Amino acid sequence: MGMMKIFKRKKIQGIDDTHYLTLKEEIRISKENNKIIRQFERRKARRNVDESEYLTQMRDPSNVVEFDELHTYFYTEVGTVKAVNGVSFDIPEGKIIGVVGESGCGKSVTSLSLMQLVQAPQGQIVSGSIRYKASDGKCYDVTKMPTSEMLKIRGKDIAMIFQEPMTSLNPVFRIGEQMDEVVLLHDSSATPESARKRSIEMLNLVGIAMADKVYSSYPHELSGGMRQRVMIAMALSCDPRLIIADEPTTALDVTIQAQILDLLRSVMNRINGSIMLITHDLGVIAEMADEVVVMYAGRIIEKGSVREIFHNPRHPYTIGLMKSKPGKATQGERLYSIKGQVPNPINMPDHCYFYNRCDHRMEICSKAYPEMLQFSPTHFSSCYLYDENKVGDTKNVKESE
Numbered sequence: 419m420g421m422m423k424i425f426k427r428k429k430i431q432g433i434d435d436t437h438y439l440t441l442k443e444e445i446r447i448s449k450e451n452n453k454i455i456r457q458f459e460r461r462k463a464r465r466n467v468d469e470s471e472y473l474t475q476m477r478d479p480s481n482v483v484e485f486d487e488l489h490t491y492f493y494t495e496v497g498t499v500k501a502v503n504g505v506s507f508d509i510p511e512g513k514i515i516g517v518v519g520e521s522g523c524g525k526s527v528t529s530l531s532l533m534q535l536v537q538a539p540q541g542q543i544v545s546g547s548i549r550y551k552a553s554d555g556k557c558y559d560v561t562k563m564p565t566s567e568m569l570k571i572r573g574k575d576i577a578m579i580f581q582e583p584m585t586s587l588n589p590v591f592r593i594g595e596q597m598d599e600v601v602l603l604h605d606s607s608a609t610p611e612s613a614r615k616r617s618i619e620m621l622n623l624v625g626i627a628m629a630d631k632v633y634s635s636y637p638h639e640l641s642g643g644m645r646q647r648v649m650i651a652m653a654l655s656c657d658p659r660l661i662i663a664d665e666p667t668t669a670l671d672v673t674i675q676a677q678i679l680d681l682l683r684s685v686m687n688r689i690n691g692s693i694m695l696i697t698h699d700l701g702v703i704a705e706m707a708d709e710v711v712v713m714y715a716g717r718i719i720e721k722g723s724v725r726e727i728f729h730n731p732r733h734p735y736t737i738g739l740m741k742s743k744p745g746k747a748t749q750g751e752r753l754y755s756i757k758g759q760v761p762n763p764i765n766m767p768d769h770c771y772f773y774n775r776c777d778h779r780m781e782i783c784s785k786a787y788p789e790m791l792q793f794s795p796t797h798f799s800s801c802y803l804y805d806e807n808k809v810g811d812t813k814n815v816k817e818s819e
C-alpha cells in the first residue's frame with residue numbers, strides 16, 4: 419500500500435496547504451467526475467424542453483442581467499475547481515459594470531457562464547441562476563436553458579470582445595468576409611450587398627478612416643488597436659443590448675487603450691446598451707465604470723458604485739488593489755504589491771480566502787466565511803473588520819503571534 423502511494427502522486431495546491439493525491443484517490447475523483455458530468459451534459463442536450471422550464475422574471479425590471487448565487491465548477495483530475503463560487507450582482511440597463519480582480523479570480527468564467535460558453539464537459543454551471551432579459555421582452559434563466567435554445571439568443575443580443583483580437587479573427591479570411599458573415603448570420607433578410615454596406619458603416623462608426631481598405635485587408639495587415647476596433651465594429655453590427663468586454667485593452671499600449679475606451683463609451687451611448695467590463699486594471703475601471711464588482715478566488719468580496727469603491731474601499735483586498743495601482747508610488751519608491759497570490763480554487767477552506775494574505779487578519783477570520791455587510795444602498799463587503807458583533811471579542815492574530 420505504501421508503494422502505491424509513492425508510485426503515482428500529483429501535487430495539488432489549495433489555499434495554504436499542499437497535498438498529494440494517491441492513485442486510489444485519483445481513480446475515485448475521476449469516477450465521480452464522470453458521473454456528475456454525464457448528468458449535466460444529458461440535461462443540456464435535451465430537446466423540445468418546455469419554455470416554462472427556463473422562463474423567469476427579473477427581480478428588478480431595469481436590469482438586463484441578474485447573476486444570482488452562481489456556482490461554476492471545473493471537474494478536473496485533481497479535484498473540483500470552484501472557479502465561481504456563489505456570485506450575485508446585477509447589470510442594469512445603460513450602465514457599465516466593472517468586474518475587477520487579479521488574474522484567476524473567476525472573472526472570465528463568470529462572463530462565459532452567461533453565454534453558456536464555459537469549457538464543457540469539465541466546466542459546468544452547478545447551481546444558481548443567471549436571469550437575462552432578451553430584446554423580445556422575455557426573461558430567461560440561462561443556467562436552465564438547453565443548448566439548442568441558447569444558440570438562438572447567444573450573439574444576437576449579447577456581443578463579446580476579447581483581449582487579443584488576433585485570436586478571435588480568423589487569419590485566413592479578409593476582415594470584410596468575417597464581418598459580413600456576422601451580419602448575414604443575425605439578419606435573415608440581409609443580402610451580400612446589404613451586409614457589405616452594413617459592415618462598412620460599422621467600420622466608419624468605430625473611427626476607421628479607410629473603411630474600404632480595411633474591409634478588404636487580412637487581420638495580420640492591421641495593428642492591434644485597429645483589430646480591436648474591427649472587433650468592436652463586428653460586435654456592434656448585430657445591435658447588442660449587452661457587450662461583454664473581457665480585458666479589451668490589456669494587449670494594447672496606453673495611448674491606443676485610451677482611444678478604445680473612449681470608443682467603447684461612445685458606442686454604449688449610441689446603442690443605449692450595457693457593458694460588462696472585465697479587467698485587472700483599476701485605472702480602466704475608474705475611467706469607465708458606473709458600478710464595480712471586486713472578485714477574489716471565485717467570490718465577490720466587495721461591490722459598490724465607482725465612487726464608493728475608490729473613495730471608501732472597505733475590504734483589505736480592494737485597499738491592496740488600490741495601493742498597487744501604477745501611479746500611486748512616488749518617484750523612486752517601489753510599487754506596492756499584495757503579498758502572496760490568488761489561491762487555486764480547489765479544496766477551498768471555509769474561512770475567508772484572503773486570510774493568508776491579509777494584513778488585518780484576526781482570529782475570527784480563520785473561522786466561518788464572513789457574510790456580506792451593507793454600508794449603503796449600493797455598497798457591500800464581506801470582511802469581519804466591519805462586523806461590530808465580531809470584532810470586539812477577538813484579538814488581531816499578528817499581536818498574539
Ligand SMILES: Nc1ncnc2c1ncn2[C@@H]1O[C@H](COP(=O)(O)OP(=O)(O)O)[C@@H](O)[C@H]1O
Nearest residue numbers: 492499501521522523524525526527537762763
Ligand atoms: N478550462 C478550465 N479547466 C480548469 N480550470 C479552469 C478552466 N478555466 C478556468 N479555470 C480556473 O478557474 C479559475 C478562474 O479563472 P478565470 O475566470 O479565467 O480567471 P480571471 O478571468 O479572473 O483571470 C482559475 O483558477 C482557473 O485556473
Ligand SMILES: [Mg+2]
Nearest residue numbers: 525526527664
Ligand atoms: Mg480572464
